[in-house]
Amino acid sequence: MKKSTVINRSYAILQSIAISSMIFYRVSSFHHSTPSFPLLLVFASELILSFLWLLGQAYLWRPFTRETFPDRLMLREKTDQLPGIDVFICTADPEKEPPLEVMNTVLSAMAMDYPTEKLSVYVSDDGGCALTLYAMREAWEFGRYWLPFCRRFGIKTRCPKLYFSRYDDDFAGRGYEEAKEIIKLKYKLLEEHVKKAESNGEIIRGRNSKNHPAHVEVIEDESHNTTSSSEAKMPRLVYVCREKKPSVPHHFKAGALNVLLRVSNMISNAPYVLVLDCDMRCNDPSSAKQAMCFHLDPKISPNLAFVQFPQMFHNLSNMDIYDGKLRSVFSVKWPGMDGLQGPMLSGTGFYMKRMALYGDIVQKDTDFTLLKHYLGPSNVLVKSLNYVGFLYNSVIEDYLTGFTLHSKGWKSVFYNPPRPAFLGTATTKLNDTLLQGARWNCGALQVTFSRLCPLFHRLTSKMSLLQRMCYVYLSFQPLYFFPMWCLATIPQLCLLHAIPLYPKASSSLFMVFSYIFTMSQLKHLEEVLSTGDPIRTWWDEQRIWTMKAIISYTIGTMNAVLKCFGLKEANFVPTNKVANDEQIMFYQKGLFNFRASTIVLVPLVTLVTLNIICFVAGAVRSIVDGSFDAMFGQIFISFYVLAVHYPLIDGMILRKDEGWVPTSVTMLSFAISILVLCFGSLILLS
Numbered sequence: 001m002k003k004s005t006v007i008n009r010s011y012a013i014l015q016s017i018a019i020s021s022m023i024f025y026r027v028s029s030f031h032h033s034t035p036s037f038p039l040l041l042v043f044a045s046e047l048i049l050s051f052l053w054l055l056g057q058a059y060l061w062r063p064f065t066r067e068t069f070p071d072r073l074m075l076r077e078k079t080d081q082l083p084g085i086d087v088f089i090c091t092a093d094p095e096k097e098p099p100l101e102v103m104n105t106v107l108s109a110m111a112m113d114y115p116t117e118k119l120s121v122y123v124s125d126d127g128g129c130a131l132t133l134y135a136m137r138e139a140w141e142f143g144r145y146w147l148p149f150c151r152r153f154g155i156k157t158r159c160p161k162l163y164f165s166r167y168d169d170d171f172a173g174r175g176y177e178e179a180k181e182i183i184k185l186k187y188k189l190l191e192e193h194v195k196k197a198e199s200n201g202e203i204i205r206g207r208n209s210k211n212h213p214a215h216v217e218v219i220e221d222e223s224h225n226t227t228s229s230s231e232a233k234m235p236r237l238v239y240v241c242r243e244k245k246p247s248v249p250h251h252f253k254a255g256a257l258n259v260l261l262r263v264s265n266m267i268s269n270a271p272y273v274l275v276l277d278c279d280m281r282c283n284d285p286s287s288a289k290q291a292m293c294f295h296l297d298p299k300i301s302p303n304l305a306f307v308q309f310p311q312m313f314h315n316l317s318n319m320d321i322y323d324g325k326l327r328s329v330f331s332v333k334w335p336g337m338d339g340l341q342g343p344m345l346s347g348t349g350f351y352m353k354r355m356a357l358y359g360d361i362v363q364k365d366t367d368f369t370l371l372k373h374y375l376g377p378s379n380v381l382v383k384s385l386n387y388v389g390f391l392y393n394s395v396i397e398d399y400l401t402g403f404t405l406h407s408k409g410w411k412s413v414f415y416n417p418p419r420p421a422f423l424g425t426a427t428t429k430l431n432d433t434l435l436q437g438a439r440w441n442c443g444a445l446q447v448t449f450s451r452l453c454p455l456f457h458r459l460t461s462k463m464s465l466l467q468r469m470c471y472v473y474l475s476f477q478p479l480y481f482f483p484m485w486c487l488a489t490i491p492q493l494c495l496l497h498a499i500p501l502y503p504k505a506s507s508s509l510f511m512v513f514s515y516i517f518t519m520s521q522l523k524h525l526e527e528v529l530s531t532g533d534p535i536r537t538w539w540d541e542q543r544i545w546t547m548k549a550i551i552s553y554t555i556g557t558m559n560a561v562l563k564c565f566g567l568k569e570a571n572f573v574p575t576n577k578v579a580n581d582e583q584i585m586f587y588q589k590g591l592f593n594f595r596a597s598t599i600v601l602v603p604l605v606t607l608v609t610l611n612i613i614c615f616v617a618g619a620v621r622s623i624v625d626g627s628f629d630a631m632f633g634q635i636f637i638s639f640y641v642l643a644v645h646y647p648l649i650d651g652m653i654l655r656k657d658e659g660w661v662p663t664s665v666t667m668l669s670f671a672i673s674i675l676v677l678c679f680g681s682l683i684l685l686s
C-alpha cells in the first residue's frame with residue numbers, strides 16, 4: 001500500500017522529531033529548577049506514551065494487501081489432490097453460547113465448498129453439556145438436507161440462521177422456491193427440537209462444567225456416505241468433550257484445542273487446521289480454497305505457518321460506539337504486520353499448518369517406557385504427547401502461540417477478502433466490552449512477566465526488529481493505564497491550584513505540545529477515513545479507547561500482578577454471545593448502556609466529575625487572576641476529556657431511560673472525587 005506507506009513514514013519521522021524536542025525541553029527545564037512531584041508524574045507519563053507510540057510505528061511501516069485467485073488454484077490442483085482440513089470449533093458455556101448458535105457455526109463449516117472427504121469438523125465442548133451433544137446430532141441430521149440444498153443452488157451464505165435472516169443470495173433457479181420452503185420448515189423444526197430439549201432442562205441435568213469424564217462421539221451414519229450421491233455426501237462430525245477434574249488445570253481454550261489436535265490426529269490427521277470460536281460462522285464457503293492459495297503456493301508455503309482472516313461480526317451497528325469491530329487491529333495493525341513477518345494469531349478464523357504446531361517436538365530426554373506405563377500401549381498417543389501445540393502461559397493463548405511461531409522463523413499471511421470469510425458476535429455492551437478487554441490485557445501482561453516476554457525472548461532469532469516491536473507493543477499496551485490515570489487527574493488538580501505544568505500558550509515552546517497533539521489527531525483521522533469509516537468513528541474511538549485504558553488496562557494489570565504472585569487463579573470467563581432486546585436497541589442507536597458493574601462505572605464517573613469541577617473552577621480562577629496563558633494547556637486537557645466523554649455526562653445528568661448512570665453511582669463517584677480533591681490539595685499545598 002504505497003500511499004499509506006509514504007504518509008505513515010513521513011508522519012513517523014516528523015512526529016519523532018517533535019517528541020524528541022518535547023523530551024529535550026522537559027529535561028532541560030529540570031536543570032533550571034528541581035521538578036515538582038506532579039511534574040515528574042506528567043513527565044513519566046509522557047515518556048511511557050512516547051515509548052508506546054514509537055513501538056506502534058512498527059505497524060505502520062509497511063502496510064500490505066493481498067488478493068487470491070481460487071479458480072486458478074483449481075485449474076492447477078485436481079480436486080482430489082487438495083489437502084485435508086480439520087475444523088476445530090470450541091464452545092464452553094451453553095448459557096452464554098447457546099447450542100443453537102454453535103450448531104449454526106458447525107453447519108456453516110460442514111457446508112464449506114471443499115471436497116467432502118477432505119473435511120472433518122471437530123467440536124470441543126468444555127461445558128460437558130448433554131444439550132450440546134444433542135444439538136450436534138440434530139445438526140448432522142439437518143445437514144443431510146442443508147448441504148445438498150446449498151450445493152445444488154450454489155448458496156453462498158451457508159450458515160442457516162444467517163441465510164434465513166437475509167436471503168441475500170436469492171436467485172430463481174428451477175425448483176429453488178419449493179426447496180427453499182422445505183428447508184425453511186426443516187430448520188424451524190430443528191429450532192423447535194433444540195428449544196424443547198433446552199426447556200426440558202437438559203442444560204442443567206447433563207452439566208457439570210468443571211468435573212466430567214471424557215466423551216468422544218463420531219456423529220455419522222456409516223451407511224450414508226457409501227450409498228449417497230456426491231451431492232449428498234457429508235463431512236465427518238466429531239463431538240469431543242475432554243475429561244475435566246477440579247484438581248487438574250485444564251488451560252481453557254488452549255487446553256481444549258490441544259485435545260482436539262490429539263483426537264483429530266488419530267481420526268483424520270489433516271495437514272491443515274481451521275480454528276473457529278463457537279460464534280464464528282463461515283460466511284464465505286470458499287475461504288478454505290482462498291487459504292490454500294497461500295498454503296499451496298510453492299514460493300511461500302515452506303515457511304508459512306498460518307493464514308489469518310480478520311474477525312468480522314454480523315451484529316455490528318452503524319454506530320459502533322464500543323469499537324466492537326476492533327477497527328485498528330484488523331484494518332491497520334494486521335495489514336501492517338503482513339508487510340513484515342505476518343499478522344499475529346488471532347484466536348479464530350485461521351488456517352494453520354499442523355506441522356507448525358508440532359514444532360521442534362520430540363524432546364530428546366522423554367522416557368517413553370514411563371509414559372506408556374501411565375498411558376497404555378498406544379504409540380500414537382504417547383508420541384502425540386510431545387506436541388507443542390497451543391501454549392498455556394497466558395489467557396491469550398493465540399498471541400503467545402503466534403509469537404513463538406514467528407520467533408522460530410515461521411511466517412503468516414493476513415487475508416482480508418472482499419466478502420467476509422467469517423462472521424462472529426461482537427460485544428454490544430459497555431460492561432462486556434471492558435471486561436473482555438481486561439482479560440486480553442491481563443493475558444498480554446502475563447506474557448510480559450513470563451520467560452517468553454517479547455522484549456527479551458530469543459533475541460537472536462530471525463524475527464525482525466519491526467516485527468518484534470509489534471509484539472512488544474501489545475504485551476506492554478496495558479501500561480497505558482499509568483499515563484491515562486495521571487493525565488486524567490494531575491493536570492486538573494494542578495489547574496485548580498494554579499500550578500503550571502506546560503509552557504505558556506503564547507510561548508513558542510508550547511508549539512511543540514500543540515504540534516504533537518494536532519498531528520496525532522490528524523493521523524488518527526486520516527487512518528479512520530482511509531479504512532472507509534465515517535468521521536464520527538474518529539471521535540468514538542478516542543472515547544472507548546480512553547475507557548479501555550482506564551478500566552480494562554487497569555483491571556488487566558491488577559489481575560496479571562495478582563496472578564504473577566499466585567494470589568489469584570487464572571481464569572477465562574467466556575464473553576456473552578446473547579443479547580436482550582433492550583441491549584440491542586441501545587447499541588443500534590449508538591447510545592451508551594451504563595448498566596454496568598460498579599467497578600467499571602465508578603472510576604469513569606469519578607474522573608469525569610473531577611474534570612468538570614477542575615475545569616470550571618480552574619478556568620474561572622485563571623481568568624480572574626490572569627494566569628490563562630500559563631494554564632491554557634491544562635484547561636485544554638480537561639476540556640478535551642469532557643468533550644470526548646460527553647455521553648457519560650449525558651448519562652449522569654440528562655438521560656431518563658434504562659441505560660443511564662444510576663444515581664447511587666453518581667453520588668458515590670462525587671464523594672470519591674471530593675476526597676481526591678482534598679487529598680490532592682493536601683499534597684500540592686504542602
Ligand SMILES: O=c1ccn([C@@H]2O[C@H](COP(=O)(O)OP(=O)(O)O[C@H]3O[C@H](CO)[C@@H](O)[C@H](O)[C@H]3O)[C@@H](O)[C@H]2O)c(=O)[nH]1
Nearest residue numbers: 090091092126252253256277278346347348396572574575
Ligand atoms: O475454558 C474455555 C474458555 C473458552 N473457550 C472457548 O474459547 C472461545 C473464545 O472465547 P470468547 O469468550 O468468545 O472470548 P473472546 O474474548 O471473544 O475471544 C477472543 O480472544 C480469545 C483469547 O485471546 C481468543 O481465543 C479468541 O479466539 C478471540 O476471539 C469460545 O469459543 C469459547 O467457547 C473454551 O473452549 N474453553
Ligand SMILES: [Mn+2]
Nearest residue numbers: 277279424575
Ligand atoms: Mn468471542
